Amino acid sequence: MSEHASDTTEQDNLDTPAAIKADLLAGMFFLVLGLVIAYLSWDMPRLETRRIHPATIPGLVPGLLGGALALCGFLLALSSARAAPLASGWKTFGHRFVGAEAKRVLALAGMVLVYSLGLIGWLPFWLATGLFVFVAIVAFEVWLNDAPAPLARSLIWAAVQAVIVAGAVTFVFERGFLVRLP
């Protein structure tokens, strides 16, 4: 518990060098994004041929919002640049992407993408769902775990749960709530 608490505190601290660098990059990203949106809004058709009032052009609000986003991005980047020297902190920032936590997130995101963009549509929904549930449980119980479960036990129980979930979700949503499934 205490181990977990200290782990969270370190990650959550807003003033860590890594967080400051993340803010700097995000600020610059929002500055560019805001400017791009403002430009696209400026470039948007003003519908002169339809004789609309010039104060009601479709690009008005997105343009203002783009400008506001760019300003906020600039201010965020500026405050981050002032908070710490530009050259320092990049190493700790980089560590965020290589640790065990990053591996867990990337693994799950990968599984989610393969299931949603690949398996659904290619396989029947119940089969795709069963496979996703099975693989995700085993991966997080056996390989991506600090206290791994025995492989054989995990395989058996994950298979049982996968069958139940695939069957139950398909049945409850299709028959019970009359919802169409992907």
Place this chain on the structure above:
Amino acid sequence: MFDGLILLSNGVAHFLTLESLFNLAWATLLGIVIGALPGLTATMGVALLVTLTYKMAPDQAILTLMSVYIGAIYGGSRPAILLAIPGTPASAATALDGYPLAQQGKAGLAMGIATTSSALGTLVGIFFLALVAPLLAEFALRFGSYEFFWLALFGVVISGRLTAVDNPIKGYIAGILGLLVAMVGMESLHAHQRFTFGLRQLGAGIDIIPAMVGAFGLAEILTVMKRRFAPKIVSSTDRVIPRIGEVAKHWVTTIRSGLIGTIAGIIPGVGEDIGAWASYAAARRASKEKEKYGKGSIEGLVAAETGNSAVVPGAMIPTLTLALPGSAAAAVLIAAMFIHGIRPGPMIMTETPEVLYQIVGILLLSTIAIMIYGLSLTRILVKVLVVPREKLMPVVYVLCVVGSFAITQRMFDVYVMIAFGIIGFILREMKYPMAPLVLGIILGELLDVNLRRGLLLTDGDVTPFFTRPISAVLWIVILMTVLMSIPRINGFVTGLFRSSSPDNGKAG
């Protein structure tokens, strides 16, 4: 006055049918379970349930969604007490005193007090909902395009400011991003398609439900699964049902926290977590036993749980009367109401006054349900907490896919959910609040259409936006909020007040 009471009793009686009570019973229980499971939030629960209630009658659908919402806000107190991990962000303040109480062998008492406080908090909020909402709706009939434009901006700015206390710029960025998302698709003034980049599916804009399922579902799953360590449970077998004296002793804290929670609910996009923290801080400031806070103070627990529960009815005030979501979950409720043909807004008291009183009825009935479940199902609810996240989260993701697909039945909405989930996760990791983002998506069209319509009415003159009385109040508040979030100005103003105060030593 009597009309109101008659409508109120009709609102309660409307749901005293077998079907309604059945829906109330399962939905509140489901809500409690959702709230109790760390990683499943009230907003996510309500967003996923929109799909299931799609084919229900409008009153039953709203009953189900509200019951899940109330149940989940309450349910979050269980893991906060037993695991020191709030089941939903609403219960973060609950953990401060709830968990130490559990460690002292008083887990049962803590759960009992949390239950009664939640119920009392909801009751305080209901009182103000029934009192304030009709008045606000009548007042809002005076609003024109100018006022609605400022109101939309007010919602996003206030929500951004109050949900990102450490760095308000992040709150504002989240709000602006939400507003920009709402700009995608066909705008309603000239039917021009904006930012669709040739994608036919974007023509109708980005649907709020898949966006919410992503931002509150997938993003939450990724956050929960990221952690390497699972928390340990602390439980005890002491008495759960508190004595009347134990509850009545804290009546001042209860009323104060209920009031603060209601106000937090009324403020757009400021949700249960802020309500709980604000009432916890106020209770601590007023307490004679400040030193006990954080070490197992019953008073602190009462403040936190009353505060977060009062937000739910409080949030329904702007949600119903102005169509301005009082909390993130209320944003989903607005979307669900539109799906079911209920139009929240100033006209609600003229067109469908019964809806307001039906919602009051739902809140009352689900409060009773919470009391029954909370004081009786202690052991079973503890079992819910030990479900390993490795087994639970894949199932939740499957529900996210089904939930985002089912309403319009197109895979594009699943892709929207994934995009919002991944972007939402990255934003959360960098401490950007989600509530202003959601509020922005909901209020984007209101802001856009009313600004341009107002300008059309005045032939491009912006003066009425600043000179009409209600508009003036709104833009001044917005300006003050933005200015006060600049550290230098904030420091200067605070310093000004400190130096002019005769007892400035007591000011902090």
